[in-house]
Amino acid sequence: MTALGFLYPGHSAEDDYPRIEQLLGSDVRVDLVHTDIGEDAHRVDALREMGSPERLAAGVEQLRLTGADAVVWACTSGSFVHGWDGAQQQVRSLAMAAGMPASSTSFAFVHAVREMGASRVAVGATYPDDVAALFSGFLxxxxxxxxxxxxxxxxxxAEVGTWEEAQLFALARAADHPDAELLLLPDTALHTAAHIPDLEKDLGKPVLTANQVTVWEGLRLADRRVNAPALGALFTREPIVQA
Structure with missing residues (x-):
């Protein structure tokens, strides 16, 4: 049994995780611990506070008790707002506190794009313009x-968590670009786990979503590969060998 631990801020689309666990269809356990979100705002100062070491450390002991093999900070905006170096320090601090390999959703996107052998992506963000621009800069x-x-x-x-299928597909179609090899949907508050194959069929290209890549990153840290077509192209391809 591979046990994956995730620190998830607040309550928005956390039900994606048990769904993904079911879709993996293997001996993988997904354990979710909710962190204190503080002020629910896609604003840089609030997002930096949401991903502070103190807030993340508060959930680490509970994850250790689950026997997790790796931990991922299941938040994109709460990591990339610190910049590349700051997000790396965030992950290092989390790994030290947890005593296990650690990462975040922001790095999961970068690693997943590389895994797909792609270099050009389009981004469909629920965030305001300034926060979306920070994610683009991170990429x-x-x-x-x-x-x-x-x-x-x-x-x-909270508002993102109420989005339904029609809003999700509208964002994906509006964000897609003919030159993009992949489409990225970066918010872990957005329900996507039930729709990835349909999104990929609709757009005619692979789609990477926040909760999908977060779980994939946990598996990568635990040195596990799972073939799960219901979770899209990321979960069906052979690994790219990095030079």
């Missing part, structure tokens, strides 16, 4: 070309 620092960004101006994760 570029990771060596990924961003062909375009579509932001939605949503302030709270």
């Amino acid at each position: 570029r620092t990771g060596g990924i070309e961003v062909t375009g960004v579509r932001s939605s101006g949503i302030i709270t994760a």
Whole structure:
């Protein structure tokens, strides 16, 4: 049994995780611990506080008790707002506190894009423009070309969590770009786990979503590969060998 631990801020789309566990269909356990979100706002100062070492450390002991093999900070905006170096320090601090390999959703996107052998992506963000721009900058620092960004101006994760299928598909279609090899949907507050194959069919290209890549990152840290077509192209391809 591989046990994956996730620190998830607040309550928005956490039900994606038991769904993903079921879709993996193997001996993988997904354990979710909720962290204190503080102020629910897609605003840089609030997001930095949400991902502070103190807030993350508060959930670590509970994850250790589950016997997790790896931990991922299941939040994109609460990591990339610290910049590349700050997000790396955030992950290092989390790994030291947890005593196990650690990562975050922001790095999960970078690693997943590389896994797909892609270099050009489009971004469909629920965030306001300034926060979406920070995510694009993070990707570029990771060596990924961003062909375009579509932001939605949503302030709270709570509102994003209420989005239904029609809103999700509308964002994906509006954000897609003909030059993009992949489409990225970066908010872990957005329900996507039930829709990835349909999104990929609709757009005619692979789609990476926040909760999907977060679980994939946990598996990567635990040195596990699971073939799960219901979770999209990321979970069905052979690994890319990095030079």
